[in-house]
Amino acid sequence: MYSEVVMDHFKKPRNVGEMKDPDGVGEIGNPVCGDMMNIYIKVKDGIIQDISFQTFGCGAAIAVSSMLTEMAKGKTIEEAKKITNKSVAEALKGLPKNKLHCSNLGADALQLAIRNYEDKKAGKVRVKLPMEDVHTHTEGDLCKCPYCSGDVDQGLEFCSNCGREISDTH
Amino acid sequence: MKVTNLDYISANPLLPEVRDAMIEAIKKDYGNPSSAHSLGDEARNILEKARERVALLINSPSPDDIVFTSSGTESINHAIKGVAFANAKKGKHIITSNIEHNSVLKSLRRLTKSGYRVTSVEVDKNGLVDPANVHKAITDQTILISIMHGNNEIGTIQPIKELCCIAREKNVLFHSDCVTSVGIMPVDVQELGIDLISFSANQFNGPSGVGGLYIRKGVNLWPLIDGGGQENGRRAGTENLIGIIGMGVAAEFAHQEMQSRLSHMKKLKNRLITGLKEKIDDIIINGHPELSLPNLVSLSVKYIEGESIVLMLDEEKIIVSTRSACASGSLRASHVLLSIDLDYADAQGTLVITFGKATTEDEIDRFINVLKNVVATLRDMSPLYKKSNT
Numbered sequence: 001m002y003s004e005v006v007m008d009h010f011k012k013p014r015n016v017g018e019m020k021d022p023d024g025v026g027e028i029g030n031p032v033c034g035d036m037m038n039i040y041i042k043v044k045d046g047i048i049q050d051i052s053f054q055t056f057g058c059g060a061a062i063a064v065s066s067m068l069t070e071m072a073k074g075k076t077i078e079e080a081k082k083i084t085n086k087s088v089a090e091a092l093k094g095l096p097k098n099k100l101h102c103s104n105l106g107a108d109a110l111q112l113a114i115r116n117y118e119d120k121k122a123g124k125v126r127v128k129l130p131m132e133d134v135h136t137h138t139e140g141d142l143c144k145c146p147y148c149s150g151d152v153d154q155g156l157e158f159c160s161n162c163g164r165e166i167s168d169t170h
Numbered sequence: 171m172k173v174t175n176l177d178y179i180s181a182n183p184l185l186p187e188v189r190d191a192m193i194e195a196i197k198k199d200y201g202n203p204s205s206a207h208s209l210g211d212e213a214r215n216i217l218e219k220a221r222e223r224v225a226l227l228i229n230s231p232s233p234d235d236i237v238f239t240s241s242g243t244e245s246i247n248h249a250i251k252g253v254a255f256a257n258a259k260k261g262k263h264i265i266t267s268n269i270e271h272n273s274v275l276k277s278l279r280r281l282t283k284s285g286y287r288v289t290s291v292e293v294d295k296n297g298l299v300d301p302a303n304v305h306k307a308i309t310d311q312t313i314l315i316s317i318m319h320g321n322n323e324i325g326t327i328q329p330i331k332e333l334c335c336i337a338r339e340k341n342v343l344f345h346s347d348c349v350t351s352v353g354i355m356p357v358d359v360q361e362l363g364i365d366l367i368s369f370s371a372n373q374f375n376g377p378s379g380v381g382g383l384y385i386r387k388g389v390n391l392w393p394l395i396d397g398g399g400q401e402n403g404r405r406a407g408t409e410n411l412i413g414i415i416g417m418g419v420a421a422e423f424a425h426q427e428m429q430s431r432l433s434h435m436k437k438l439k440n441r442l443i444t445g446l447k448e449k450i451d452d453i454i455i456n457g458h459p460e461l462s463l464p465n466l467v468s469l470s471v472k473y474i475e476g477e478s479i480v481l482m483l484d485e486e487k488i489i490v491s492t493r494s495a496c497a498s499g500s501l502r503a504s505h506v507l508l509s510i511d512l513d514y515a516d517a518q519g520t521l522v523i524t525f526g527k528a529t530t531e532d533e534i535d536r537f538i539n540v541l542k543n544v545v546a547t548l549r550d551m552s553p554l555y556k557k558s559n560t
Contacts (some may be wrong), residue, residue, distance in 0.1 A: 010481060016551050031515035031554070034475065034494065034503075038553045054553040056515070058477035058494070062551065 003093040008061040013051045013062055015069035024117030026109040039109040041066070043117055046076050048161040053109075060095050060103035066107035067092050077114060083107050174533045177489045178373075178465065179322060179350065179524040185375040185423055186418070192377065192416040204400060212288050216407060220418025221390055223384055227421040228367065229358040236385045237404045242370030243273040244394070245383035246316075249345040249366045249406070250277040250392030253314045257343070261311030262286045267299050267328075270318055271347055273521050275505075277397055278316075279513040280323055287311070297326030297510050308340045318347040319357065319367075323493050323506040323522055324457035325466040327351070327397055329510055334363045343389060347375055352382075353424040354465055355432065361534040366391050370412070375527065376420030380413035431527050437465040438525055441543035445538040456507070456518060465526060468493075470512060471519040473555040474548040479521060482544040488537055491522045515554060 002010070005007050029036040035057035042050035055066040068088050072080045085107045089095050095104060108131035119125070172242075175183065195216075201209030201215045217231065225233040239245045254264065262272065266278055268290050277289045291303045301318055308315075315337050320327045332345050337344040345366035351357050352367070353374025359367060365386045372378040385391065385404070397406025424431070443455055446469060456468035476492030483490055493504040494517070507517040523537070549555040 007481075011485065013551065018553075027553070031513075031518055035519055036553055038516075054551055055517075057475050059481045061475075062478060128247045134192065152531045 001096060002059055002155060003035065005091070005093045006060065009063035009066040009092065010059045013066040015066065015073070016054070018054055019026055019050065020121070022119040024113040024119065026112030026114070026116060028105050028109040028117065029054065029057070033102050034058065035105060037065055037105055037109045039065070039113045041113045041117060041159055043077065048075050048077065049126055050162050057079070058099070061105070062073070063092055064088055064104050064106040072110055078120045080110065080114060083110060095129050171333060171487050172538060173318055174306055175535055176523045176525055176529070176533070177491045178526045179522060180491055181372050181378055182375045182526060183528065184377060185260040185334055185420060187423060188376055188416045188419045188473055191419045193414050195412045196414045202400065202532055203411065205409065214409060217411060217414060220414045221421045223418040227425045227471045228352060228369070228384055229360050229362060230384055231387070234402060237385060237388060237401045238249040238409055238417075239381040239383055239405060240256075240410065241252060242347070243381070245368030245370070245381045246271070246273040246347050247277050248383055248394040250274065250314065250316055250389065253343055253345065253366070254281050255392040256390045257313040263289070263309055263311040263313065265289045265304060265307045265312060267291050267292065267293060267314045267317050267351060268294050269321055269506040270316070271322055271349070274318065274347055279302045282537065290374065295453070295510050297321055297506070298412070298461065299328050299333070301329060301336055305332055305336050308336075308342060310417060312340070314343045314345060316345040316347070320350040320463040321457070322350050323507060325463040326458045327461045327463065330364065331362050336539045337453070338363060349461055350466070353421065354463065356428060359384055359386070365481055371417035371420055373513055374420050374424040375384050377413045377416040380410055380417045382417070396464045420466070427527070432464055435525065436525065438529055438531065439464055439467060441531060442523065442534050442538070445535065449538055449542050453492055456510060456512070456520070465524055467523045468521060469521045470516045471518070471545055473552045474545065476520055479519070479541075480546055482547065483540060486540045488540055491524070493520045493522060494518045498538050
């Protein structure tokens with residue numbers, strides 16, 4: 001089901017754990033969807049010196065978190081802002097289509113952590129952002145049917161391409 | 171290291187005797203049981219022998235009441251749609267429960283597109299249907315009640331005999347999805363007083379791709395598959411003779427060894443539940459504490475997700491199944507687990523552990539010990555674990 005790179009990161013996840021006194025924290029997801037991720041960053045001279053994660057989720061979600069931390073570590077904030085869910089999935093040599101949406105939230109969590117860091121630095125106190133504000137679909141604007149990979153409109157019970165039943169909470 | 175299979179519900183290993191009988195049958199090159207010549211006679215005889223063995227397993231009054239199908243799913247589709255179509259003039263109302271298998275749910279959902287009405291009764295926290303609710307749901311339009319015997323996710327066994335009584339009183343047909351129970355625990359169609367049951371060979375060490383449907387004499391239902399006159403005109407298509415032979419042998423052994431297998435599985439189940447409770451914190455054993463399948467344990471591990479657990483156990487050569495949304499094709503949390511009021515996060519961390527005749531106590535112990543480590547590793551990673559402990 002998963003690529004070798006995914007399984008490697010799942011079996012030996014890098015940078016696991018909560019961070020003491022982080023400069024920025026990004027939390028995303030909820031257990032209804034199946035996945036939750038926390039990303040912690042430590043920033044010095046505009047560079048992400050340390051990063052760690054905590055994840056509740058499937059194999060893909062854990063591998064995504066681990067890969068993301070490796071990709072972001074040592075990068076400048078500006079470079080890290082360019083990391084997308086898509087680039088994480090590519091670095092993992094692909095994810096199953098039906099996992100691209102729900103489990104591939106690592107970059108979103110990182111962006112939240114960066115925003116949290118920048119807000120703190122600017123002395124702003126911002127209420128937690130709802131997930132929808134930062135969530136971007138990996139491939140274009142639409143979700144994909146887990147069966148035929150066709151585009152799926154929000155709120156449909158059946159895939160309009162293949163007629164098969166899909167989750168209404170995808 | 172040998173693989174520890176605790177996912178019998180996905181596919182039982184074939185009994186060696188079943189495998190031998192099937193290989194023999196392949197070598198023998200049987201004819202078509204419907205042919206009039208001698209090659210056909212031979213095939214027909216062996217087909218009917220298998221039917222007798224299956225009839226004995228469920229105490230069917232006659233082997234003729236058994237129809238061989240391609241799967242439990244086909245049997246269920248046949249029973250539900252067959253009764254619905256045959257009785258449409260009488261009424262278009264069907265009663266079911268909230269925790270049925272998808273083959274029941276989706277058959278019924280499709281019927282609702284053709285004007286049928288479905289009432290689904292709730293279950294309690296242990297997954298039990300209250301017969302009084304079924305009684306209340308019956309109208310003069312009701313033609314069928316379909317409620318499963320042993321639940322495939324939480325193991326809870328419904329009071330089928332009592333429910334059949336209610337149905338008979340009201341002159342409504344009763345079907346039960348007995349896929350998880352036939353061949354595992356005693357299922358006696360005469361004692362239950364039931365009209366239709368569906369079952370599958372791969373749940374009792376027979377091959378996949380063969381199922382059975384018991385149809386009580388006098389019950390009207392349309393065929394699902396039209397064509398030749400096979401299976402007394404109830405199911406067209408040349409029979410899967412090799413598979414059916416395997417099912418017959420598996421049924422015979424399940425019947426003969428029923429009591430010894432039951433006591434073996436009960437012992438394993440007790441050991442498993444006791445060991446899990448002793449070694450792992452914050453777990454839930456789902457389903458009814460007594461009225462439950464002897465070969466199934468539904469376990470929710472708090473703060474972690476099921477697919478991750480399955481993958482990590484797989485690395486240790488232990489095979490189990492999960493009902494987490496992530497592992498299912500639809501990415502939706504299990505309707506059964508939500509029906510017994512598990513919260514979403516706990517439903518996500520649910521494993522279905524199933525075992526059988528060949529499972530040993532050592533395998534159960536090894537599973538518990540390995541699971542303990544896997545749980546610790548995943549909980550260390552989980553933001554939910556931290557939150558719940560602060």
